[in-house]
Amino acid sequence: MKRWIGFLGHLAIIIIFTSFGTYSFKSKSVVEVPFQLKVTSTYLSYVPSLIDFQNQEDQGSPILLGKSYVGFKEALAFKESQGKYEIVNSLGYLGKYQFGSSTLKLMGVSNAVYFLNDPVLQERIFELNVARNKWILRRDIKRFVGKRINGVIISESGMVAAAHLAGAGNVKKYLRSYGQNDFSDAYGSNIAHYMKKFANYNISKIKAQHNPKV
Structure with missing residues (x-):
């Protein structure tokens, strides 16, 4: 009985974290970058050392x-x-x-x-x-x-x-x-x-x- 209780407890924790992770991923929204901030050229793609x-x-x-x-x-x-x-x-x-x-x-x-x-x-x-x-x-x-x-x-x-x-x-x-x-x-x-x-x-x-x- 103790083993079953322990197993069910671990299973519940796994289900909770899995649901939380799924919810967090789905809740992210796509943010559109303003045109003025988009990189349109690679001319200054890095700063030379x-x-x-x-x-x-x-x-x-x-x-x-x-x-x-x-x-x-x-x-x-x-x-x-x-x-x-x-x-x-x-x-x-x-x-x-x-x-x-x-x-x-x-x-x-x-x-x-x-x-x-x-x-x-x-x-x-x-x-x-x-x-x-x-x-x-x-x-x-x-x-x-x-x-x-x-x-x-x-x-x-x-x-x-x-x-x-x-x-x-x-x-x-x-x-x-x-x-x-x-x-x-x-x-x-x-x-x-x-x-x-x-x-x-x-x-x-x-x-x-x-x-x-x-």
């Missing part, structure tokens, strides 16, 4: 940004500083794009501390410097884009990136010597490498400008 960027660094093209102007500036920024606005390197170059103080003064910036703490200003200075280098190199862009030097098809973006590294004057020397007169910075980066790494980005939205200032 630093390792992702390091794996992409040799291709010179940040994840998701492709060959756009934004892709160009972010690829160059990652090469220069890993995209960090507050960095000052061992040679005194400043910010996300590693500008020298002399270049900043040319464009109207004299306060290094203010510059380091103003990301908007850093982005603006980079844009103006692209415009400035395009102006200085305007004749060489017409003459050399599409030609092959040291195995690399010369592009406007490659020239502008190399000018960011070495100065537009040194880029002119490199092009006009057909790659014989190269320039390397203190860390070993040279014009030929930048020409290849930053080739074929679309930077046409930035127009050449003579002596731009903030």
Whole structure:
């Protein structure tokens, strides 16, 4: 009798939990996600990590940004500083794009501390410097884009990136010597490498400008 009572008690408990589980499942209603919150694109399906960027660094093209102007500036920024606005390197170059103080003064910036703490200003200075280098190199862009030097098809973006590294004057020397007169910075980066790494980005939205200032 005790065994039967115990068995019936366990059976009753099982029936109660089974009924409860069935009821809970059936009671759930389907909630329609508003159209505005639905994901319609996989463009930003994940946030890239630093390792992702390091794996992409040799291709010179940040994840998701492709060959756009934004892709160009972010690829160059990652090469220069890993995209960090507050960095000052061992040679005194400043910010996300590693500008020298002399270049900043040319464009109207004299306060290094203010510059380091103003990301908007850093982005603006980079844009103006692209415009400035395009102006200085305007004749060489017409003459050399599409030609092959040291195995690399010369592009406007490659020239502008190399000018960011070495100065537009040194880029002119490199092009006009057909790659014989190269320039390397203190860390070993040279014009030929930048020409290849930053080739074929679309930077046409930035127009050449003579002596731009903030």
